[in-house]
Amino acid sequence: EAQVTQNPRYLITVTGKKLTVTCSQNMNHEYMSWYRQDPGLGLRQIYYSMNVEVTDKGDVPEGYKVSRKEKRNFPLILESPSPNQTSLYFCASSIRGGGVSTDTQYFGPGTRLTVL
Amino acid sequence: GNSVTQMEGPVTLSEEAFLTINCTYTATGYPSLFWYVQYPGEGLQLLLKATKADDKGSNKGFEATYRKETTSFHLEKGSVQVSDSAVYFCALVNKFYFGSGTKLNVKP
Numbered sequence: 001e002a003q004v005t006q007n008p009r010y011l012i013t014v015t016g017k018k019l020t021v022t023c024s025q026n027m028n029h030e031y032m033s034w035y036r037q038d039p040g041l042g043l044r045q046i047y048y049s050m051n052v053e054v055t056d057k058g059d060v061p062e063g064y065k066v067s068r069k070e071k072r073n074f075p076l077i078l079e080s081p082s083p084n085q086t087s088l089y090f091c092a093s094s095i096r097g098g099g100v101s102t103d104t105q106y107f108g109p110g111t112r113l114t115v116l
Numbered sequence: 117g118n119s120v121t122q123m124e125g126p127v128t129l130s131e132e133a134f135l136t137i138n139c140t141y142t143a144t145g146y147p148s149l150f151w152y153v154q155y156p157g158e159g160l161q162l163l164l165k166a167t168k169a170d171d172k173g174s175n176k177g178f179e180a181t182y183r184k185e186t187t188s189f190h191l192e193k194g195s196v197q198v199s200d201s202a203v204y205f206c207a208l209v210n211k212f213y214f215g216s217g218t219k220l221n222v223k224p
Contacts (some may be wrong), residue, residue: 037217040216041216042214042215042216043214043217044214090159104162104165105160107160108159109157109158
């Protein structure tokens with residue numbers, strides 16, 4: 001089954017404790033992206049990756065890191081989480097990205113993160 | 117720059133009512149336009165899309181027409197069901213910009 005998976009689905013942590021949210025897709029997609037969803041703000045892009053070893057900042061990259069060492073995986077890293085990073089996070093992938101305007105994005109189920 | 121504006125929710129309708137959720141955009145070039153739906157506890161799923169002006173996207177009884185002259189992509193459905201209760205996001209793609217989402221509640 002074609003899908004995007006994220007782990008963990010729920011996470012409660014404390015300020016400053018490094019964490020990683022994993023994202024994996026089995027569709028051989030080139031483009032992957034991370035979003036955060038906050039009430040009244042919709043989805044905002046954190047980072048995206050056009051292909052292996054190619055990553056770029058989205059609209060709200062501060063406090064986050066990503067890596068793309070393999071095509072299927074795109075982990076989101078919070079080196080020192082803070083309470084304002086409490087949010088619902090979605091990973092997404094598409095065949096291609098950027099200037100190819102017809103591609104559909106496929107979303108993971110979401111990770112609800114609470115930073116105390 | 118690029119942006120998407122959609123009507124604020126929640127929108128509450130009775131079953132079989134007519135639905136319109138407004139979406140307008142600003143963009144450079146000629147982006148594709150999408151509607152995504154998020155059911156409770158799930159990720160976003162593509163509902164429909166249109167890739168050029170005057171295209172109509174349709175799926176599951178929902179429709180939206182890409183109107184370049186009014187820079188709009190309003191979502192419509194003639195008769196909503198309780199199962200349509202979800203959050204709906206309008207998006208434009210040259211770099212994936214999403215609106216803030218409109219929550220729809222349909223009462224039986």
